[in-house]
Amino acid sequence: MSKETSLKTALLIVISMMLGALLSSLDIVPPLDNDRREPLTHADLEGEQIPSFPLDTHSHPDEITEARQEVQEVRVLCWVLTTPTSHLSKAVHVRATWGSRCDKLIFISSKNDTELGAIDVGVGEGRQVLWGKTKAALTHAYNLYLEDYDWFFKADDDTYAVMENLRYMLAIYDPNFPIYFGSRFKLFTKQGYMSGGGGYVLSREALKQFIEVSLPNKKLCKGDTNTGAEDAELGKCLDNIGVVAGDSRDSYGRGRFFPFTPVTHLFGLVPDWYLDYVYYKPDMGLNCCSDSAVAFHYVDSHLMYQLEYLLYHLRPHGVYHRLPDPAPLPPDTKSIPFQALRKVAGSGWVAAATERPQQVNHEEQKYMNAVD
Numbered sequence: 165m166s167k168e169t170s171l172k173t174a175l176l177i178v179i180s181m182m183l184g185a186l187l188s189s190l191d192i193v194p195p196l197d198n199d200r201r202e203p204l205t206h207a208d209l210e211g212e213q214i215p216s217f218p219l220d221t222h223s224h225p226d227e228i229t230e231a232r233q234e235v236q237e238v239r240v241l242c243w244v245l246t247t248p249t250s251h252l253s254k255a256v257h258v259r260a261t262w263g264s265r266c267d268k269l270i271f272i273s274s275k276n277d278t279e280l281g282a283i284d285v286g287v288g289e290g291r292q293v294l295w296g297k298t299k300a301a302l303t304h305a306y307n308l309y310l311e312d313y314d315w316f317f318k319a320d321d322d323t324y325a326v327m328e329n330l331r332y333m334l335a336i337y338d339p340n341f342p343i344y345f346g347s348r349f350k351l352f353t354k355q356g357y358m359s360g361g362g363g364y365v366l367s368r369e370a371l372k373q374f375i376e377v378s379l380p381n382k383k384l385c386k387g388d389t390n391t392g393a394e395d396a397e398l399g400k401c402l403d404n405i406g407v408v409a410g411d412s413r414d415s416y417g418r419g420r421f422f423p424f425t426p427v428t429h430l431f432g433l434v435p436d437w438y439l440d441y442v443y444y445k446p447d448m449g450l451n452c453c454s455d456s457a458v459a460f461h462y463v464d465s466h467l468m469y470q471l472e473y474l475l476y477h478l479r480p481h482g483v484y485h486r487l488p489d490p491a492p493l494p495p496d497t498k499s500i501p502f503q504a505l506r507k508v509a510g511s512g513w514v515a516a517a518t519e520r521p522q523q524v525n526h527e528e529q530k531y532m533n534a535v536d
């Protein structure tokens with residue numbers, strides 16, 4: 165650097181520091197660019213330029229899949245709520261990205277579309293019949309697929325899910341125990357419910373009891389009308405029959421299911437209502453979200469392919485990142501009855517627990533001994 169340039173640089177730095185000091189003393193802050201804020205509602209996603217066909221992709225034949233057999237064998241049926249107007253703008257992109265990693269993928273709609281894999285569940289269209297759509301979707305899954313899959317994962321057509329991490333998390337649980345996981349909210353019932361947009365997943369037994377016990381009984385579940393907030397209604401129906409709302413966080417207490425985009429959670433740009441609803445106090449920064457996160461919401465098609473590229477194509481050369489396996493338990497063991505845990509030959513659960521960063525408390529130790 166020549167003497168003249170370094171002088172210029174120094175001068176520029178001094179001027180910008182003075183300007184900054186002046187601006188902050190006057191309380192003038194550059195306005196936030198509101199046009200570029202992260203979506204917090206469905207309306208925020210409207211107006212996106214979206215192709216009506218899946219983007220080209222390629223596979224990586226040399227890729228190494230290290231997941232244990234037990235993790236790979238967790239069978240997940242995904243049912244994705246969509247509408248006819250979104251078949252070609254959103255659903256096709258779900259199918260072209262994360263949806264292809266489900267063991268079975270069904271789009272729940274008000275119009276059949278065999279090419280997409282969408283079915284008309286016969287309750288019409290609109291946000292006001294979402295509860296009806298949800299009941300119909302779960303009934304469909306129960307009638308046709310109960311025995312073929314272990315877990316039943318609900319997502320929206322603007323959810324992005326990492327199916328490998330869903331299987332990783334679920335592999336330690338027994339699908340024959342009535343439990344469900346998701347982005348946990350604390351309203352309406354004592355144990356709360358799972359927010360709809362962040363995705364939720366029911367064990368086979370939870371689905372079975374919902375259809376056989378809860379739904380037919382008016383005292384337990386709103387079976388006769390299609391209106392109502394689908395996630396809250398489902399939460400009540402499940403709570404009333406003792407289906408456990410599980411803790412889906414990782415052992416560090418970092419969430420895995422999210423109702424907003426990664427950026428929203430990273431920067432704590434969540435709306436105030438979220439802080440009143442969320443069951444476990446959320447964090448921000450890179451501790452917002454688990455390294456084995458499962459789902460994000462309000463993901464437009466651009467972000468969907470961006471995530472797909474970052475997660476399944478772009479690799480920093482020579483960097484490997486192994487998650488402990490089996491997945492260590494989440495902190496809120498009260499929300500994980502030990503009967504819900506699946507025993508894995510040899511490894512046992514105490515071994516999994518020792519991976520946990522927190523000090524093991526006595527109550528937990530007793531619990532662990534009981535599990536063992």
Ligand SMILES: *[C@@H]1O[C@H](CO)[C@@H](O)[C@H](O)[C@H]1NC(C)=O
Nearest residue numbers: 274275276277282283284285
């Ligand atoms: C949609 O598909 C279902 C089953 O696949 C069928 O029973 C129904 O008649 C179809 N609806 C229309 C309008 O084609």
